[in-house]
Amino acid sequence: MLLRELTIADVSGGSYYLPAQLQVGWASFVILIILPCVLSFNQSQFIMAYENGKKANDENREMSSNYSARLERARLFIRDQLEEIDPKLPLFLRTLKDVGATECWHKHGTFYEHLFHVYRNLKLWDAPDSVARCGLFHSAYSNSYVNLAIFAPDTGRGVVRDLIGSEAEELTHWFCIVPRQQLIFDMILFKYSDEDLLQHLKLLKKGNGKPPVPPEGLVVKNIRTGEDLLVPRNLIAIFFLLTMVDFADQYYGWQDDLFANQDGKFDYSGDQWTSLWPGDGRPGLWVPLISRLGVMLNILLHEEAAYKEQEEREGRVEALKNRLFADIPITAPPILDNCSVIVSAADQIEALELYWQAFPMNAEGKPKSAEILKPLLRKASQKCPFLAEPHLLLTQVLLGEGEYEEAEKEANEGLKLLLEWGTHWDKRMSWEGWISWARVMLLNAKNRTWPRSAWGVTSLGLV
Template structure:
């Protein structure tokens, strides 16, 4: 068996563990002072994709924190849609009258990033970055209402990193349909495509956006952008691509196992499907986590440990879940159970005893 499993980086995992505490944001010296003002705008009551707006903002900030981004970029993540934008009508601060208030709260540099991120065309930005339309110095030229606007190299790097975190936190199959072909989204009539509109749909992981995130990350290797910000630890520190066809096939294989669309009497078919999913897309943890459990069920503890370590590495690298059916911390918790069982060489023989498993360290 040769699979592209990743070794678990203890330092990265330790950083991720600190973010498993629900109170991590309240303890963050940079973000905690801003939180009461944000929460006072009822972000915990607003719907947003796979959760609430609060869930989304905190999730984006969590990835950016795990990626060791500087204060202004992490604040951009926490506040990235508060002035509203072309994608959402959630206006929590009025850009015409409240910029001064937000500047006083977070500082001019952070507020400037938030304002630009909300008011410039993010679809156009992503299109130009993916098309390689980055100037030699790292800047990107955008057009808005006939006006030319130049994003500085630092702004470009910040917008790329936050776009990566923003996408991984929220995107799942429902958006694959309603925002099909993003960033060039065709306008389709809702009534005709009513089945695609039903929220939340099957909650299948996205079959197309990881490859786009990988391409955005690779843009950080542009000579004009290198060294401006810490490179996210995903896709081998943004050095490796993910082919769109490989992503789509890997998602289909994974979801077929989750939906049990294969022979169920023995483990061989499901195991082979997940192994192929990992070969095609080794950058997310969920397929490797499920594979680790199959290995445990087959008595393959050494293989299970490798798969669980690799899954934990992926979860730690992202700071968010790819499969949105449960939250990131739950995926991490179950993977740690699998890793513990693989290390100790034990796994319940009785089905009901799975209810008893617990983490001991």
């Protein structure tokens, strides 16, 4: 079938599928692969991931509404409908390419890819435009982690300000002069155990508890000038959100090798600088860190809400307005039960070990049997239920066994998690690729079918 013959009528009926791994250009990728998968996303059974064939109650309808909204935002990125996300987004991306961001190495890809993925994640997490634009340019002047300035701090600020707006540029500037490791980890996060954080969040929700960060903020040194910087609490909360997105996109198993993070605590205590890039491709042990950052972000947001309410009640509205970035609203991301759960390092390690065991062939060079894989992957999902990929591996195994009802449930859960995270844990394939594969499996589960040959599996996406 030629490309010119592929019509909306063809793809909206769900008749044709293309493999996510097909190596084509980005524009062709959107047209040939993602578009057939996402156009049929409108089916109510996909959006109503929690229904399982039953009439939804009010809670399920609310969940479905949130799920549908995330799906609509994700679809804009998957279809490359950039102007609908932000009318200036194509210009932003063109500018980043023009200054060489596509030529700069960055962790598991290029700097451009990382910046765009951070932006996408922030938009999927409902961040306001100024924060999302800051995410797109977050290391533009280099920062305390990355010596990678694509705009000179002394001459480039006006250029960036004219491009993304004053508020977004000011956020970017602050992001690049604050020692984030010291502020976020040494001065705040590492002072609390998991139990302390969860207990503090519980007390705050009840209107009790002592704030770990005062409203006026904390003082750090400007990493370039050495001058004192007073970073207000609301800006610290924005930095927590940006750090969560930043780390979730770029971290995988290679960083565990670099920092000797075998215990999953990510305290940067190791220094194995000779670890070969890109490592063995396994997922990283970064979810406990993200979960701790998320709970602290939740705490900061509760404290900020209570503080603003008190200031307004006591007639000190002007004091609120004078605080830096006081009018920028952010919310806790949908991941990890709206950032109210901490994943233990032990659970993450065990989940990774179980997940990774599923891939190597057995002693005879054949895939492991379903009898081995099903309990392995179910336990991986139990140990860390907030990751999409174990659910999706289990989906394929269940489809092969003809257990279509459970396969449909697992595929729905995997898709829901991919949309909530806006990124992926197993970075050997792209986020879009995982969504495409999950979509193929979901439709096969609903159709109660699965190929029984190697050619059949590899042809799932061919037309």
